[in-house]
Amino acid sequence: MVLLTTRVAIGFAAALFTPFACAQDVITSDTHFYGQSPPVYPSPNATGLGNWADAYSKAKTFVSQLSLEEKVNLTAGGPETNGCSGSIPAIPRLNFPGMCLSDAGNGLRSTDFVSSWPSGMSVGASWNIDLAKSRAVGMASEFRVKGVNVALGPVVGPLGRIAVGGRNWEGFSNDPYLCGSLAAETVTGIQSTGVITSTKHFIANEQETNRNPSGNVSAVSSNIDDKTMHELCLWPFQDAVHAGSGNIMCSYNRINNSYGCDNSKTLNGLLKTELGFQGFVVSDWGAQHAGVASAQAGLDMAMPGPGSFWGSNLTMAVNNGSVPESRIDDMATRIIATWYQFGQDKTFTSPGIGVPKNLAQPHDTVVGTNSSYKKTLFDGAVEGHVLVKNQNGALPLKSPKLISLFGYSAKAPDNFDVNNGGWNNGGSSLGPQDTVTANRTTTHSQIASNGTLISGGGSGANQPAYISSPFEALSQRAYDDGSALLWDFHSSAPNVDPTSDACVVVGNAWATEGADRPGLRDDFTDGLVLGVAARCAKTVVVLHNAGVRLVDRFVDHPNVSALIFAHTPGQDAGRALVALLYGDANPSGKMPYSVPRNETDYGGLQNATLPEGVYEYYPQSEFGEGVYIDYRGFDKRNVTPRYEFGFGLSYTTFTFGNVAAVLAGGGCGKAPYMYPTEEVVPGGRADLWNVVATVTAEVTNAGDVAGAEVAQLYVGVPGGPVRQLRGFEKVFLQPGEKREVSFGLTRRDLSTWDVVAQEWLLQRGTYRVYVGASSRDLPLTTSLKI
CATH class of the missing domain: 3.20.20.300 (Glycoside hydrolase, family 3, N-terminal domain)
Incomplete structure (x- = not known):
């Protein structure tokens, strides 16, 4: 029986500032791990x-x-x-x-x-x-x-x-x-x-x-x-x-x-x-x-x-x-x-009382929905949208008289199958989404053509109390405003009324448990966008995307005036979109991933690993890129993405200023809690959660519309990626309002994992500190020296 892996005997004070022992970016011969998982017994009580x-x-x-x-x-x-x-x-x-x-x-x-x-x-x-x-x-x-x-x-x-x-x-x-x-x-x-x-x-x-x-x-x-x-x-x-x-x-x-x-x-x-x-x-x-x-x-x-x-x-x-x-x-x-x-011995509900085995059979009604959370549902849908292009202030719409609406993801889903667990709930298969029209030239699982994509599929899919589609929400807005709405959900080359104030094209990118996506774009949706843009001077593209979606085939078209990544917003999808289109809400979402220009920009991380060669029966996925995924990988390989991690537009503008970084305790040797301890709490060693430095900056709403900005802190840890996210704060500001944001950096935030010491260790040297609006828009820089 093998005992638990022990730490190498090494002086903590000396090891604290020891840089990572190997100059390579990836340790492919790491005896602690790589390729063969070492036994660790017994299971601790x-x-x-x-x-x-x-x-x-x-x-x-x-x-x-x-x-x-x-x-x-x-x-x-x-x-x-x-x-x-x-x-x-x-x-x-x-x-x-x-x-x-x-x-x-x-x-x-x-x-x-x-x-x-x-x-x-x-x-x-x-x-x-x-x-x-x-x-x-x-x-x-x-x-x-x-x-x-x-x-x-x-x-x-x-x-x-x-x-x-x-x-x-x-x-x-x-x-x-x-x-x-x-x-x-x-x-x-x-x-x-x-x-x-x-x-x-x-x-x-x-x-x-x-x-x-x-x-x-x-x-x-x-x-x-x-x-x-x-x-x-x-x-x-x-x-x-x-x-x-x-x-x-x-x-x-x-x-x-x-x-x-x-x-x-x-x-x-x-x-x-x-x-x-x-x-x-x-x-x-x-x-x-x-x-x-x-x-x-x-x-x-x-x-x-x-x-x-x-x-x-x-x-x-x-x-x-x-x-x-x-x-x-x-x-x-x-x-x-x-x-x-969690107190489940006291007042918890009887297990499974509101989860009937068969919804199609008579069952007791147990209402889970609570009107107290309507605002949370709506705000979550709104803030999950990311505006990434807004040419010449195309959005918000200004008292339009005629909106033309196109695209399969604009309408309500075609059916709600109670026997199949409900809409968009197909377990580990494509389920009800496997209905893409046969005459399309796209792979069947690229898009969900039967209606607004509110979530992906599989066990992570959720159950709507209702669905607000873009069509329904725009119809209500047209009624309220006394304006007009035209629509075509199914044509690949729809007719466009030339008097349209704006044309909104709503597509999606489908993903599900049990199958990786066959690609990152689809010909049908790209062709639909280009076809509408050829006939409409103000084309607004909205993508309900359950994953990264490439847009370079159409995004530079001069008539594609705006682009929104709507993600998977839940049941308030349409209502949230219309609030953003008309300026009732100000976009504040930011990309939680990077969008490259081409598949090749991923450098090998586009597709899943398949069995091959000597591993025909034992597929091996080599994580040889180490920590360099997404923006870290793009930065390392000097690849410019189409939309970088952390990017997102607003209807107002924000500025940053007055950055300062202070090391707790005055620096090295004056803050004993910066050194490793043996105390373990849930989550690891207790000292890892101590704040060892603080960075402050100011954010100002320099525009004339109230809105929210996400101030983002990135740190260049010596020996690691050029920058890594280490703090963020979302601030809601009125026009002209200024607010200070503060980021507490923990010992873990500023450490690297040392495979020899088996510890999180701070590094001696200069830590570059960046604050701004995205991973590549960082106007404020300073440093911490340890």
Whole structure:
């Protein structure tokens, strides 16, 4: 049996300023990780770190009263008695009602009387932590009313490494700092209601292609070095654990050739030891691939059921000595402690009461929607739109008399299939979206042609209480204004009334769980835009995009006056768009990813990895680019994107000034808390969260319209990327108003992961500091010297 990985004996004071030992950008021979996942045993018992002590005290008392069979029953899903994605059976004699786990991180699906919330990518585009938290609270209130103990989200993996990734829309951003910050607010918000978050998918789960074994082909292996793991993939999970996430879901893929739910290095070593995770680990549905091995590797709960691995076989494994009963005790204790931690033993709704097994059959009505969160739903939809082109002030529209509306994503969806879980809810297949017209020259899964795209597909899809389409919202506006509206949703070359004040073309980019996208643009939509622009002097393009969408085929056309990335805005899609088009709301969204000019700009990170050569049956995805994805990669390779990370336009203008950066404690040697400690809290070493420097700047609304700007802080850490996001603040300003923004930089923010010391270490040297409106619009610069 291999002991837990230990730190190399190295003087902390000396090591603190030791630059990363290898000058290479990527460590392909990293003995701690790359290519073969090292064993880390035994699985550590949780001890009740931080504010978990009381929950653990209660849980240990509870578990001590259970038989072995009862403890084992807690570790896997039971019989399906409701519509929950997974259920843990009750233990009536101890007043444990069981647990309901349900999809997903963007709203409760497969039931009625719930909302379609703006999806993760729209939250990322808002760059608004307050809105993210409000959304989380509102969304979780629906889960709670419906009796869902565990909401299967938020998503922080995939992180968007692969541009065509089918699930990128479920997560917040391609940047680990932005993703982690919004994930932490989401975890805090959801769990404030007593609902447990299942932060997923742990870890390095960056493609849908070959995510599961099929026939003789195993799941893809994400081969990643230790430095990249910590500075990129693990970062947002660390934020979620620090925020108190009660559950982590392990992923389908292999990590360094060991399955995610059987991987002792990632589960025992990284999650439960290094991050001090106190909750329980649940498998993604069907992601368990071993019995004894997964138990010893740190898996605590298998879903959707015990299958052939656990259940009576796990009991047998304990009885024959293959698995120590202490491991079963820790599994059960972690699960019950999490139940206690969020007060679910007190006033929580009966598990699954509002999630009927079959919506098409008579069932009790349990209303989850709450009018208190109407504004949050609407604001989230609005702020998830990003205006990236506005030629000659084309927007907002100024008292138009005639609007012409085109495009398949402008109309309400064609159907709502209650037997299939509702609109846009096709599980791991294309489902109801697989209806693209046969006479189109695009691949069938490029677009969702049957109506407004409010979310992507699969388990992350959410359920609308209603859908406000652009057509419906524009129709209402025409009624209110006494103006006119013409429309054509289906023609590839529609007729255009030359007296139109503006022509709005609404398309989309479809993505779903279970399949990576076949491309980043489609001929039909590009041709539609160009056809309308050829006949209309003011053409406004709106894309409901569940992922990156390339636009270079049409964006430079002189009549394409405006372009909006609408993302996946949820049920208020149309209402939000019209508010922005007419200036009732001022655009404030920013790109949570970069949009390049061509596919080749990704430098190998466009498409998913496929089996090939000697790896015909064991596909290997080499994370050889290290931390250089998205804007970090574009900066490194000196590639100019079409729209950079953090970019977004407004109807007003903002200026920045008076930047200052101050090191806490006066600098090196005067702030002892800047040095590593041994204390571990949920999320890692306690000192990592200490603020060691502060940057301030001023933002002024220099225009004549009230609006919001996202002040962004980037830092060049010695030895790392030229700049990395390390702070942001969204400020709402009246015309002429000035406000100071302040960014606290933690020890982790300014450190790099040292693979030899196995520590986050500050670096001796000069840290360049940048403040501005995007990753490439940074008018303010200063520095910190350590």
